[in-house]
Amino acid sequence: MKAPEPSQDRAAGAPGPAPGRRPGRPSGGVGGAEQRTRLIEAALALFARQGILDTSLGAIAREAGVTPAMVHYYFNTRDQLIDVLIDERFVPLREGLGDIFVEHRDDPVSALTALAQRFVAMGQRYPWFPPLWVRDVISEGGVLRQRMLERVGREHQEKAHTAIARWQREGRLNAALEPSLLFQSLMGLTLLPLATSQMWRGDAEKPRVGVEEIARHAVALITQGVGPGPVAHIEKD
Amino acid sequence: MKAPEPSQDRAAGAPGPAPGRRPGRPSGGVGGAEQRTRLIEAALALFARQGILDTSLGAIAREAGVTPAMVHYYFNTRDQLIDVLIDERFVPLREGLGDIFVEHRDDPVSALTALAQRFVAMGQRYPWFPPLWVRDVISEGGVLRQRMLERVGREHQEKAHTAIARWQREGRLNAALEPSLLFQSLMGLTLLPLATSQMWRGDAEKPRVGVEEIARHAVALITQGVGPGPVAHIEKD
Amino acid sequence: MKAPEPSQDRAAGAPGPAPGRRPGRPSGGVGGAEQRTRLIEAALALFARQGILDTSLGAIAREAGVTPAMVHYYFNTRDQLIDVLIDERFVPLREGLGDIFVEHRDDPVSALTALAQRFVAMGQRYPWFPPLWVRDVISEGGVLRQRMLERVGREHQEKAHTAIARWQREGRLNAALEPSLLFQSLMGLTLLPLATSQMWRGDAEKPRVGVEEIARHAVALITQGVGPGPVAHIEKD
């Protein structure tokens, strides 16, 4: 209960000596900021592996080698931890994404190709990204989905849609595509296989399909479709 | 986890005898098998909405209008409920999928097109499928992923890979594609947007992108790629 | 975390046989409503002894010989338990209180005397009442204070004030008294000593001042004041 402030029966429970230091690094200093980073990374790793909702703070603490109370010490609440993750790790990922549209303003195919390659590179560099994107960003009810929208808005998406629609009107892009789906398709073609392959886990067996293959496959699909490609053109000619 | 925000479901009527007398008719028979079906469907709906791990048996019972103990009565354990779901709902979905490869043996493009359309149709008919596929089948650590593999194996996939590779050798399919990724790409292009659009929820406002658009977009992408298409080329010529 | 619905890592933790029945009455039936009553009474006893905020649900459960989870089974949350207490135990206490004003409409002194005696009787019959009144009703920030106001409102108080003010105008009541304080004074003169004396605890040593003395003292004070009383009048005469 405790309308404004907690703690009960406190008088009853004597302080207790609690002499035996048990877990974690009892002392020997790690440095505050360092510990915080360690926790953030542990959280990202576990969130990617198990999903956000299904990862307990205790699990994160264990992964980082500290007590669960430490997680609260640094982030106060689970929600705030997630907010930190979004602000410090997710939001920065978007950086420079818009530039691609600007640079390749007149060549949509190369723009989308660059975008696909960028996604793959991101997924390789930040292995937690693809799984989290799949599970907690695009899934309805995904934890990050709502928060990202709150924090970041739809601006970026809208811009992309506009650019795509323009290209279509100019006859530079397959007019049968749905502007609002293309972006997602690109991410799906790249991040989905990255999320599935366990390559980002240290202990996994050698994966059959590597980052290279994923990038090549995605680019091939978006540039040429599944058909036999240039050959077909030649034949047509 | 469980933030301090009051759980919506809890408010609706908790397990205890507390206030609301609880739903369902206490007696008056519904018929065993019927009840079982009702529970399975409630489970699918909730699993799709919230993810499997984040749906409690109590929530399922509430959704179906019975007591939590009933769920145990019919399925014994949580794990067994999931197994039932896989056997009775997921596995059947695969049925007839192989036929497409046979029917379109000599025309891979139309085969893949048919496949894409099939996925969209499946997603439309079984609205729980796309979200569950995204969250719990392809996501690493997804609950269904491991079990599906145990129960179903990779046979199907292997067969598809073989067919695709053959088409590539025969020059009928873009050779730059990765056989083991193509199938997943197809599903991604169709199920991903289906999972994201809330169209499967009855109470959602009219979505901007409907099933039609998703199918058309996917087909356009796989058949022609993002480029302006052969027609444009011809015109250019 | 868990936006709408809880439970995490559940998959990881196997059910476990939990063979050893430990506390409580493992079985042997107590009957639902009976248990509920038992819990309410345990709660009242502890709340009276330690205050509401400082009594943990665990303590209540222990007092009633059940697991803490049982408390939630019957009351869902702490707040709801308190609401039940208010509705089922506190509110009924007020019953018939207004009648006193009606019965003694023309004799304020006997009305207030009756009121004082009524308070003492209430405190004797429901030993949890005086301590709870002192700690959680009149104390600012007291848990019951706010809730009682929400549920019951000030109606009763207002009525009493009006009656008192009328008596004063009619010259039947000491005009120097403050109408809005008189009611509280009466309760203070009766419930305060009842709250302090531990007589309501079974294990206390024989108290020096019993219920009788408290009632007599309060009545004497309000009817005659501290002065030597009738004697003075006689002398005056």
Next chain:
Amino acid sequence: MKAPEPSQDRAAGAPGPAPGRRPGRPSGGVGGAEQRTRLIEAALALFARQGILDTSLGAIAREAGVTPAMVHYYFNTRDQLIDVLIDERFVPLREGLGDIFVEHRDDPVSALTALAQRFVAMGQRYPWFPPLWVRDVISEGGVLRQRMLERVGREHQEKAHTAIARWQREGRLNAALEPSLLFQSLMGLTLLPLATSQMWRGDAEKPRVGVEEIARHAVALITQGVGPGPVAHIEKD
């Protein structure tokens, strides 16, 4: 306990390094004794507002603008802080109280009147006193109750009882009163309304009943009782 409602204090700035850099000046010296006094006063204010058991050391530190560790630095443990409060703030309040009995040795009515006025004055000067008296001194199980008894004993009370009893034997005081209750009655008539009125809180809206009214009411009640007073009687004659 601690209901799900977000603790107001927590929002203000939790212990962790989380977001808000924390209050106070990190360095720049305030002077030890000064700091100690500030803490004592913060503690008194919060204890009065929320009760002793329900005020965390962290809340006190925050109120005083220092780190929670500082509280320990100055007082070692929670219990010792309370002891300091008793010794330095509560015990001194008693000072000079006995003199009243001596001064008005032969006029009990004016002695008790003076006493009542003294209580009101104390409550006005030390606004933390009435709430703490109600909640933590008179309430059974109140934190201060036991400690006060240990540190101060019943001496004072006994003396008062003796004086009162003597007056009664001498026919100067209403013989129907209970000596051991009179003192408490006096405090109840004065401190109780003082504790209830939020006047001691700076931000409260103008209270209807001020210190003046409380004093007048208490004096009127103890000197004349609730009846219309001797005057009325005389008139009747």
Next chain:
DNA sequence: TATGAATGAGTCTTCATTCAT
């Protein structure tokens, strides 16, 4: 003098599961 870091214990709450009826 002062504080950041860290922890163990405790609180409320939820949930899967069991069992007697």
Next chain:
DNA sequence: CATGAATGAAGACTCATTCAT
């Protein structure tokens, strides 16, 4: 066939306290 009662385990969060710096 169905359910109410009950429980153990776990999770998030708070807090008093310690300690090295």
